[in-house]
Amino acid sequence: MTESFRSITRRRFGAMALAAMGSATLPRVVFAATPTETPVHGLSAFGDLKYPADYAAFDYASPEAPQGGRMVMTVPSWLFNQAPDTFDTFNTFVLQGNAPPRIELLYEGLMLSTLDEPDALYGHLAESVTLSTDRNRFTFRLRPEARFSTGAPVTAADVAFSYERMKTEGHPSLAIALAEVAEVTAEDERTLHVTFTGRQTVPTALAALSIPVVPKAFFESRPFAQGGFDEIPGSGAYRIGRYAAGRYIEYEKRDDHWARDMPFTRGLSHFQTLRVEFFRDRQAELEAFKKGDVTYREEFTTRAWATEYDFPAVKDGRVKKATFPGERWPRFQCWALNQRRERFADPRVRRAVNLCFDFEWTNANLLFGLRQHSVSPFQTSDFVAAGAPPPEELAILEPLRGQLMPEVFGAVWVQPVSDGSGRDRARLREAADLFAAAGWTRRGQSLVNGAGETFRLEYLINQPEQARVYGKMIENLKLVGVDASLRLVDAAQYQDRQNRFDFDMILCAFSLNGTPTRESLGLFFGSAARNRNGSYNYPGMADPAVDALIDRLGAAASREELTVVMRCLxxxxxxxxxxxxxxxxxxxxxxxxDMFGFREPKPDYGFPVESLWWYDETKAKAVGRA
Known part of the structure; x- marks a missing residue:
């Protein structure tokens, strides 16, 4: 099974009212435990900061590890307009084009998150932040050392420019993260004020404060949205080295990085060269790994993991297979049936389509028993509901009873279990009954509606492996009368059609952060994102009750309350x-x-191996990769 986990952000950047608990009643006090009119080194949504002002390094960092060497990788995650199999621009901040993953390593924000806390930020470009008495204005003092790769200082004017352009012209992920930022002003070269609307919540503010900063001067003679291969200067630890468009890109560590010995960089980003390789075919990618042309890859195909990692370098120990725990944030893989096309708007249709997929047969016969049948879009997190709603959840759900399906107030939906035959007749009969209840009846070999239109479903894919895994489901759909088909397209066409919502059905995988925000959830589930090209609301859902719960999330004053609201959602x-x-x-x-070093256990809220791991020259010589 091929899974490409698209993270809304690797650095965790980041409507209808709920009856009597709408936006007007959202708490005005954010960061209640943070003193006002006093400079602080960090902010936390809920609870205390783990690291004090004088911390030396993050606990998951490895200051003793050597610097240098190289890693050649294919990427397991990406963000913004980035693509894993090609690139045609270095501008990752806009919707247009395909930028190379890890280009975000060139840039830094006012603050940064850690990999061992779900909702904390520490000063990055900023050495301190001061909250106003009403907690709507954040005053940042920039570090005097901060420099772009051009040698120019990072100024408050650069930050103000970055926020303004990314809010008005940036990728939807950036624009939405900045939705509640009302004004950004530079008081002087090192002092910056970020003023929120008053509608912001703690997670909203956290999402906005790590936006990447670019130099204003660079864009004085060019549009912000311009593509091409001019490197947009950043203040980060890496710069662009060699590249061949669509084939590979190398990021080189800067000797002159202003923060190379700051606490937040100490013991991280060890590699001198990080090379990202691009392949349009996963088999070619695997063959490159076998030869050593790629030295790190995360495998998402169970067949390959079970049967193709028996090549000589594995047998003699030069290549290692390892399994690392997943992150403690919502991670999900789901189908999206495009409700902008009326035939998919009825939930009974969606349930019927799901019944045609026999997970038990697929896992046993095609996935080597290595996968689980997900039940939730918040899989692997504390936000997965169980059983019937307890009193604390009912208190939130009851005001919405008239807008919700009655089933919500009983036991939570779980995946049906098949007989494992691949063609469970009872389930297929149930699917046919659901189609009929939704107005689609059998005429000959086809399902048709009252107007005589045939029910068609084209499953759009960009990986041949999906055809192998889901071919049996297509057969089952045909058995119940659906004119079902798989259509394989290239990466560029797939990305374009996905952005424009030009599909019947696609498979998507995402990671959300450990403290979801109204804005980030709105990208996936909110009505406002339904017709916004480039948003992640691929199903085209628009439901007032869902909007209300997302809005209610913004009122959460503690992690416990946030968890309750997320379970309701x-x-x-x-x-x-x-x-x-x-x-x-x-x-x-x-x-x-086997040419890398790393410390275990991995942190709970991230797995950026390019930052955590390091090159071990002795090991590299032993495996012939020095």
């Missing part, structure tokens, strides 16, 4: 099946040439 989404949960994996299955 989980119940609603699972009964609606806008996003149909599919197949999940409990962790990371990784193949790597």
């Amino acid at each position: 989980d119940r609603v989404l699972r009964w609606r099946l806008d996003w149909i949960p599919n197949i999940g994996s409990p962790g990371h299955t990784v193949g790597h040439w």
